[in-house]
């Protein structure tokens with residue numbers, strides 16, 4: 006039970022200007038109202054219209070759970086009755102997971118935006134490795150898809166499934182003018198990062214109108230496809246009202262939706278209070294090595310130190326001990342490293358242990374874990390990953406690997422570029438991102454209904470395509 010009248014009403018500040026609802030009991034999800042205490046207040050404007058929309062969001066009310074009655078015919082033996090009618094009047098989008106936790110968080114936020122725009126109730130399928138990580142975000146209701154949803158059979162959830170929207174369209178199972186009454190009960194949308202760039206762009210008015218006729222949408226995604234919704238003409242107006250300041254989409258939706266449970270919050274809080282609460286400045290390094298395109302440790306380390314030097318992210322090392330009255334004397338700069346490996350931490354820590362800095366600043370290195378390898382299926386591993394994603398989000402400055410979805414702090418990060426496909430080393434060490442928005446790895450080609458690929462950045466000036474990322478700002 007996640008709601009009842011709260012014992013004390015959280016203060017206006019804790020509610021982040023109305024972004025958060027006051028109707029949760031604080032103790033059931035400490036992070037919801039306490040997380041902001043570790044962050045600087047947001048400087049990104051929040052529209053009253055978005056606040057109003059968020060207040061209207063509903064999940065499936067607790068009193069009708071289990072509510073299998075609402076599942077489409079053929080997917081579940083369905084008892085009749087008034088409730089069934091009531092809930093089959095709603096339209097649903099059910100998110101299914103793909104890839105790592107960072108990807109999932111971006112995809113869930115995108116699905117939520119999609120649900121807001123298309124008037125659907127959002128549900129998430131929570132596999133065991135993701136269980137108990139996030140609090141319920143909607144007061145009085147649950148967003149968790151109950152057991153018994155036929156995930157595998159009869160629906161094979163993969164890009165080539167015959168139930169996929171794109172395939173149904175290609176195979177003439179459905180057409181843009183098919184009336185709602187003749188459509189199958191559900192549609193499957195596969196939005197995977199790389200595949201999304203293919204000619205099958207579904208972020209077009211015709212497609213969205215047809216998709217809107219389905220009562221059930223099953224959506225599998227690992228991507229920040231929120232950005233692609235900005236490319237759909239029919240959502241233009243609504244998005245402009247919700248996000249007059251486009252750069253703040255994930256910043257706001259993430260702070261509304263994704264709150265770590267008390268178990269994960271405990272890890273975050275313990276670490277923060279133990280090591281980081283009193284420091285003068287915080288900088289985070291997130292070093293992600295992708296197994297499918299590994300970069301040698303020495304090369305990555307060299308790139309990181311080049312970036313640190315060029316961008317003056319850390320104080321320079323001096324030869325002699327600085328005089329007592331040097332400008333930064335005794336100030337502590339905390340470096341939080343998140344990485345699956347301990348090597349970067351060891352080397353940088355050693356450097357600042359053995360040598361003084363020119364400014365007299367103290368550089369303190371921290372790395373909560375080094376898990377050595379990614380464990381998709383481990384709940385414990387994911388708890389730590391989420392705690393680290395949160396810890397990073399309290400940082401003033403972030404320097405992170407290109408393509409990684411692990412870090413999103415609401416600050417403009419420096420991006421450690423990937424080497425070109427045919428190179429082992431990246432010539433340019435890092436560049437500053439122009440946006441705090443997460444990026445979409447591969448934007449859809451904008452040629453709705455056309456055969457030609459169109460560079461989205463040409464048509465939508467707020468979309469920036471870089472070799473590193475595509476984002477809106």
Ligand code: GDP
Pocket residue numbers: 104105106107108109292293343344345374376378379380381386387389390393408409410411
């Ligand atoms: P991406 O693959 O970098 O886009 O990010 P994801 O979050 O999707 O996948 C990375 C996954 O690997 C995470 O969910 C973690 O399970 C794990 N991982 C990667 N880097 C770290 C790290 O620095 N710390 C921890 N604890 N886990 C990490």
